[in-house]
Amino acid sequence: MSHRNLSKYFVLMCCLILVKSYVIYQWKTDLNYRRQVTAVTVPVASLSVCASQCAAKAQCVSFFFNIREFLCQTEGRIHLSFDGSDGEPWRYYEIKTQNVAIKKTVWMSTEHNPPYHDRKYAVDAKVVLDGWGSQCSHTQGEFNPWILVDLGAIYNPKYVTLFNRIDDQGNRLHDVFVSLGETNTDFPVDCGQYKGPGVNAEVVHIVCPNNARGRFVKTEIKGPSSTKYLTLCEIRILIS
Incomplete structure (x- = not known):
């Protein structure tokens, strides 16, 4: 793997996304976050595009991204799960904050x-x-x-x-x-x-x-x- 591709891979795995509006999102792994499966999802070209769609909305601070099918979900309820089910390929991202x-x-x-x-x-x-x-x-x-x-x-x-x-x-x-x-x-x-x-x-x-x-x-x-x-x-x- 080239140095350039390795850098892109590292950023994706760390799951920090810097979008044009200078908002950084982080893949949240502290808990098992689950999406509302009936909410609207849209196809996107990349994880960064999904992050940009969230950043463009006034009340959006988090989103779900499907890493296999490149689907983005910025709407719907957010749930916690304690049985480990319904994880990948969906990942939950939230604005990096303290x-x-x-x-x-x-x-x-x-x-x-x-x-x-x-x-x-x-x-x-x-x-x-x-x-x-x-x-x-x-x-x-x-x-x-x-x-x-x-x-x-x-x-x-x-x-x-x-x-x-x-x-x-x-x-x-x-x-x-x-x-x-x-x-x-x-x-x-x-x-x-x-x-x-x-x-x-x-x-x-x-x-x-x-x-x-x-x-x-x-x-x-x-x-x-x-x-x-x-x-x-x-x-x-x-x-x-």
């Missing part, structure tokens, strides 16, 4: 059945399959439940990723609002929202506007119902 939420201080409106649903699970950098929502942060049923992460410094989040409950009752994730503030009492910056309802083991990206800035990141379910639960197995707050 998660600044790991091991940071977390507050919750309430805690359901501690320590099994402790607040620390929202930022422990682990997503595991466990029954009854264990090892996930879980509020009690209440009006407008919330989880608040203190990043310890002011950042400009690019997007916030929420990992829904895996085992059951994923539909409880709905009408979610993510907001930011420089204090833990006022959150004037709207990052975004997720209407839902969610599904089990869903991965939700909430993309912030370019001017989003804050130290405290609040994830809250709002709505008319008086009894709502917020269960998240991980919150990632991503910066470039």
Whole structure:
């Protein structure tokens, strides 16, 4: 293999793609990400073209690419799988970012059945399959439940990723609002929202506007119902 071809192979295997808009995507192998098989896929000439299509969309921070048939999927839900099925030839790519939420201080409106649903699970950098929502942060049923992460410094989040409950009752994730503030009492910056309802083991990206800035990141379910639960197995707050 020539030096030039070897370099191209290395870039593909490392799965870092630099597109014209200077967005770098990385092949994510930390978990088994699964696509929504009913979502639209399109044929593309290369992995870079697929990345470019995602970069051209305002709310797109990730995509799936079929390495055998050269198909691109930028739409549809994202799921986690824990049985190892439905992997290759599809690979999941996400903007290369840094998660600044790991091991940071977390507050919750309430805690359901501690320590099994402790607040620390929202930022422990682990997503595991466990029954009854264990090892996930879980509020009690209440009006407008919330989880608040203190990043310890002011950042400009690019997007916030929420990992829904895996085992059951994923539909409880709905009408979610993510907001930011420089204090833990006022959150004037709207990052975004997720209407839902969610599904089990869903991965939700909430993309912030370019001017989003804050130290405290609040994830809250709002709505008319008086009894709502917020269960998240991980919150990632991503910066470039």
